[in-house]
Amino acid sequence: MFPVLLSEWIKVRTVRSTFITLLLTFVVTVGLGAVVCAVLASTWNTQPASERADFDATGASFSGIALGQLALIVFAVLVVTSEYSSGMIRATLGAVPQRLTLMLAKVLTVVGLVGVVSVLTAFISFFLGQALLGSHRTSLSDPGVTRAVFGMAVYMTLLALLSVGVAFIVRRPIPALAILMPFFFLVSPILNAVPKVKNVAHFFPDVAGRQLYSVHGNTDVPYGPTAGFFIVLAWSVGCVVIGYLLFARRDA
Amino acid sequence: MIEVNELTKRYGDKLAVDHLSFTIPQGVVTGFLGPNGAGKSTTMRMLLDLDRPTSGSVRIDGKHYGQLREPLKYIGALLEAKAVHPGRTAYNHLLWLAASNRIPTRRVDEVLALVGLTAVAKKRSGGFSLGMGQRLGIAAALLGDPKILMFDEPVNGLDPEGILWVRNLMKSLAAEGRTVFVSSHLMSEMALTAEHLIVIGRGRLLADMPMNQFIDQNSRSFVRLRTPQPEQLLDMLSRNGMTALQDRDGGWEVENGDMARIGDLAAEHRVTLHELSPQRASLEEAFMRMTAESVEYHTGGSGTGAPAQQDPKPEPAAAWGANWKKES
Numbered sequence: 326m327f328p329v330l331l332s333e334w335i336k337v338r339t340v341r342s343t344f345i346t347l348l349l350t351f352v353v354t355v356g357l358g359a360v361v362c363a364v365l366a367s368t369w370n371t372q373p374a375s376e377r378a379d380f381d382a383t384g385a386s387f388s389g390i391a392l393g394q395l396a397l398i399v400f401a402v403l404v405v406t407s408e409y410s411s412g413m414i415r416a417t418l419g420a421v422p423q424r425l426t427l428m429l430a431k432v433l434t435v436v437g438l439v440g441v442v443s444v445l446t447a448f449i450s451f452f453l454g455q456a457l458l459g460s461h462r463t464s465l466s467d468p469g470v471t472r473a474v475f476g477m478a479v480y481m482t483l484l485a486l487l488s489v490g491v492a493f494i495v496r497r498p499i500p501a502l503a504i505l506m507p508f509f510f511l512v513s514p515i516l517n518a519v520p521k522v523k524n525v526a527h528f529f530p531d532v533a534g535r536q537l538y539s540v541h542g543n544t545d546v547p548y549g550p551t552a553g554f555f556i557v558l559a560w561s562v563g564c565v566v567i568g569y570l571l572f573a574r575r576d577a
Numbered sequence: 578m579i580e581v582n583e584l585t586k587r588y589g590d591k592l593a594v595d596h597l598s599f600t601i602p603q604g605v606v607t608g609f610l611g612p613n614g615a616g617k618s619t620t621m622r623m624l625l626d627l628d629r630p631t632s633g634s635v636r637i638d639g640k641h642y643g644q645l646r647e648p649l650k651y652i653g654a655l656l657e658a659k660a661v662h663p664g665r666t667a668y669n670h671l672l673w674l675a676a677s678n679r680i681p682t683r684r685v686d687e688v689l690a691l692v693g694l695t696a697v698a699k700k701r702s703g704g705f706s707l708g709m710g711q712r713l714g715i716a717a718a719l720l721g722d723p724k725i726l727m728f729d730e731p732v733n734g735l736d737p738e739g740i741l742w743v744r745n746l747m748k749s750l751a752a753e754g755r756t757v758f759v760s761s762h763l764m765s766e767m768a769l770t771a772e773h774l775i776v777i778g779r780g781r782l783l784a785d786m787p788m789n790q791f792i793d794q795n796s797r798s799f800v801r802l803r804t805p806q807p808e809q810l811l812d813m814l815s816r817n818g819m820t821a822l823q824d825r826d827g828g829w830e831v832e833n834g835d836m837a838r839i840g841d842l843a844a845e846h847r848v849t850l851h852e853l854s855p856q857r858a859s860l861e862e863a864f865m866r867m868t869a870e871s872v873e874y875h876t877g878g879s880g881t882g883a884p885a886q887q888d889p890k891p892e893p894a895a896a897w898g899a900n901w902k903k904e905s
Binding site: 328329331332333335336339340341342407408411412413415416417418419420421422423574575576577 | 622625626627628629642643645648649652654656657659660661662663664665666669672673674676677678679717
């Protein structure tokens with residue numbers, strides 16, 4: 326297992342796309358969160374009272390994830406699909422014919438690297454956002470805040486895992502991105518605004534993730550952060566398991 | 578030793594490989610020959626467990642490929658050129674391969690030098706020419722210093738210098754006692770390098786024998802005639818139980834003809850001959866005849882096998898089929 330893990334790590338660190346997509350994830354998430362916090366702080370007095378009453382300072386500093394997650398999805402999808410688009414998967418399976426071992430090594434490599442990037446992104450987004458919020462800030466010692474910040478890191482990591490699973494199912498980069506990006510950026514937000522449909526859409530991974538990384542959470546959504554975690558986990562593990570079952574059976 | 582037993586692969590209702598059984602002999606170059614679409618690449622992918630057989634099995638020293646630990650130390654394969662991430666350097670491509678099978682890093686430099694890519698080792702492989710990509714693929718195959726090497730169409734797209742290099746490399750690998758299994762759709766290429774021959778057509782085994790035996794069995798001999806009086810010639814031949822077929826240059830061929838007898842008959846019947854010469858058909862032609870049927874059936878005469886039917890041009894006596902011994 327260890328040699329395969331090392332090999333997957335070498336693969337990930339020797340292509341430029343890894344660096345670009347992960348840097349973009351970090352910069353967009355932190356940057357956009359900072360902008361939102363700065364705007365909120367300067368327009369605080371013009372916000373309606375109801376908005377001010379359930380203001381979630383932590384959630385505000387994580388606003389950037391809506392866009393930042395797209396770069397993260399690209400990273401995770403490319404780790405898998407670039408093997409297929411280049412034909413390299415044959416070299417990979419020639420060297421490591423044990424497909425379960427190979428997929429585990431890939432998953433662990435992505436989870437490990439994204440885990441580190443996510444923790445950095447979550448904490449820096451949080452601290453920068455809070456600094457810009459000034460007197461409306463919250464701190465890690467307030468109830469639920471530390472959980473929300475770690476929740477952010479966990480959500481990002483599980484999102485990468487989900488994307489790896491989908492990439493193994495779909496194999497080609499464009500279709501994989503064409504499924505994932507609109508889903509997170511358009512489909513889920515739209516369905517969550519439609520009456521009745523939203524009762525189902527509330528269980529989508531991005532909604533569950535938001536419960537995980539906000540302090541107060543959305544009161545429309547019928548579950549809290551712990552359930553949110555398990556829902557995202559179920560989506561990710563589900564996609565990876567389906568991805569593995571197909572990967573194990575298919576011709577490379 | 579690689580044993581293929583009743584190997585079958587079906588894609589939808591198309592049988593790509595049809596109950597194929599053969600054994601690859603050790604320590605020699607074995608040519609795996611067949612027209613394009615005969616199932617060579619599919620078979621090779623199944624040998625490496627990349628494609629899952631519909632039925633049948635492959636055993637490598639009694640084991641399934643998936644059971645081999647660190648398989649690069651056992652089998653090195655070049656399946657397709659440029660199966661490399663275009664953004665990764667040649668060095669890094671070999672580095673991850675080496676790491677996966679616990680092959681020492683210095684071996685990466687060794688194989689890069691061996692294939693002549695040291696100068697471009699740190700360049701991204703996306704900019705490589707087909708020949709360089711092929712060399713990188715061969716470097717990857719040699720990385721684990723394996724006993725068995727498998728090359729799928731290694732000379733495809735190479736320039737003459739590259740072809741010569743690959744040919745010599747395969748021979749020297751076999752001379753070191755390694756098993757070399759190389760596919761090609763060119764008989765001429767195999768005649769120069771292979772000692773053993775496995776021929777398939779439409780997924781079925783057509784021949785599995787030493788190269789010498791193949792040459793003996795398939796070198797068709799015939800007598801070539803030229804005459805300004807073709808009608809008299811044909812008349813004379815048919816009255817004596819012989820048939821002649823016209824070749825492309827307006828000459829006539831009598832299969833397995835007795836040259837002396839034809840000469841005597843011509844003199845007797847006062848038929849003028851401008852040429853009376855013994856010929857041996859090339860191995861290429863023998864291969865084409867062997868596979869023509871399967872190709873024809875397979876593609877409806879429109880594919881790669883078509884030249885075999887349209888263009889049965891008898892090559893001059895000094896065709897490569899005659900001089901393969903000198904070259905090897």
